[in-house]
Every structure is written in structure tokens, then in C-alpha cells.
Amino acid sequence: MKAYVYAIILGILLIGAGMIFLVPHGSAGNLNNDSGKGQINEITLGIKNYNYYPNTITVKEGEIVRISLDSSVRGCYRSLVIRDFGIAKNLPTPEDYVEFTANKKGSFRFACSMGMGTGTLVVE
Numbered sequence: 378m379k380a381y382v383y384a385i386i387l388g389i390l391l392i393g394a395g396m397i398f399l400v401p402h403g404s405a406g407n408l409n410n411d412s413g414k415g416q417i418n419e420i421t422l423g424i425k426n427y428n429y430y431p432n433t434i435t436v437k438e439g440e441i442v443r444i445s446l447d448s449s450v451r452g453c454y455r456s457l458v459i460r461d462f463g464i465a466k467n468l469p470t471p472e473d474y475v476e477f478t479a480n481k482k483g484s485f486r487f488a489c490s491m492g493m494g495t496g497t498l499v500v501e
Contacts, residue, residue, distance in 0.1 A: 417441045418479075421471075422457075422496075423449045429487070429496040436479045438500050445474040456490035459498060465490070 418440045422429045429450075436442050446455055446468050456467045462477050462485065479500040488495045 417443055417476075419443045419445075421445050421447050423447045424451070424454060424494070427494070429454070429494050432496045433499060434487075434496065435499045435501060438479055438482050440479050441476060442479050442498075443474050443476045445471060447471050452489075453491040454489045454494045457487065458490055459485060459487045461485040 416437075418436050420431075420434055420442065422431070422444060423446075424430060434442075434444075444457065446457065448471050450468075455469060456465070457475060458465045459475075459477075461481075461483075462479075464475050464477060466475050467490075468474065479498075482500050485498045485500070486495060487498050
């Protein structure tokens, strides 16, 4: 009887964890469709040694930043979060991306939705 209860609980947890990958998370951030105001800096992140690569991204203040994830990125790493710019979005394919304006200087953490993969966005 205990094994049956544990199996049901485990099944519920696995279904809940799977929903993380099926449901889009948040918005694309501070979308800026006026590309005449700044240069678009396109960045593609991959995975190397169980973390995002490159691990540090440096951009200029005022640039439009477009981040996509290559095909090496799997699981929760496909849900990119940059809290300081209001970004929390699942990017299910390499063609998906987030785009925002780097409108404040500083160093900002980016991570997957579970915080397992991390990196730093530096805005100069």
C-alpha cells in the first residue's frame, strides 16, 4: 500500500515538473521594436561544463540585446531568466529568442528557471 501511495506522489511531482517545460514563462522582457535607436547585439548561448557558455556577456548601454539558445541547451536551461530586466521566458527552439534594451549599467545575473545554470550580463 505504501509503495502505491509513493508511486502516485512521484507521478504527480513528475507531471508538475514537466509542466515547467510546456508552459511559457513570463514575457520577452522589455521589447523594443524601434531598431533605429540602437545596435542589435545578437548573442547565442550554449552549454559547456553544465553551464551557459559564454558565461559572461558584455554589451553597451542602450544596445538592443537579442539572446537565443543553441541546440546544445536542454531541460530547464531553456527557460532563461534575467530578473533585473524583467525577463523570464522559455525558449523551446534555437529560433526563439528574448530581446530587450540594455538600459542600465552594471552586472546582472542570468540563470535558468531553476538556478542551475548561471551567468553574468555586463552592461558598460
